[in-house]
Amino acid sequence: MIKRNLLVMGLAVLLSACGFQLRGTGTNQLTITELDVSARNAYGDTVRQLRQVLENSGVKITANAPYKLVLTDEKETQRSASYTGNSGTAEYQLNNVVKYEIQGPSHLTLLSDKVEAYKVYLQDGSNVAGSTQEGDMIRKEMRRDLIQQLVLRLEQLTPAQLEVLQQQAEAKAKAEADAIEAARKAQEETPQQSPLELQNQ
Structure with missing residues (x-):
């Protein structure tokens, strides 16, 4: 048993010496060094804590x-998951979804996705204050979970990947602009019939 513990400790030291860190345990695993962060709810707890x-x-x-x-x-939703009869206790499921985008220069959207968290808790009808406090604690836990998911998503992105996504977004925007311009020119070059010509037809 002691030998196995020593072996595990030795491997941990060896891996840490090589620069290996378990995901979520390091202090800085993001290769993105600068970022602008905003939200529709500019003063909400989620965006404020994410910035921090x-x-x-x-x-x-x-x-x-x-x-x-x-x-x-x-968006946060709550629904009844189950009831327990006359005891006044009910099971609720809380669900919280955060949709996000990463934008590059010229406000081009490089990617869009969402993170989601849900929890189930019991609400005791005979202890409303306690149930309310528990619900608030669970909401805070869910917010921390969502922020952790967002940070993990950012950890997977590198400046090189963002540059590729930017080039793809610029190419797409140019293709769309060219298509709109071509349609406009085609409309201008198409002979327009006067109202009198249409009546004679």
Whole structure:
């Protein structure tokens, strides 16, 4: 048993010496050093705490950053999961979804996705105050979970990947603009019939 513990400790030391860290245990695993962060609810707890976590991870939050993380929508829902008869206790499921985009220069959307968290808790009809406090605690836990998911998503992105996504977004925007311009020119070059000509037909 002691030998096995020593072996595990030795491997942990060896891996840490090589620069290996378990995901979520490091202080700065993001390769993005600057980021602008905004949300539809600009003063909400989620965006405020997300900024703090990113800053603690060494990310500079600035409006001049080349890329921007936008929390486009945050929605919380609650539904009854089950009832327990006459005891007044019911089981509720809380669900929280945050939709987000990462935008590059010229406000082009590089990617959009969502993170989601849900929890189930019991609400005791005979202890409303206690149940309310428990619900608030669970909401805070869910918010922390969502922020952790967002940070993990950012950890998977590198400046090189963002540059590729930016090039793809620019190419798509140019193709759409060219298509609109071509349609406009085609409409201009098409002979327009006067109302009199249409009546004679």
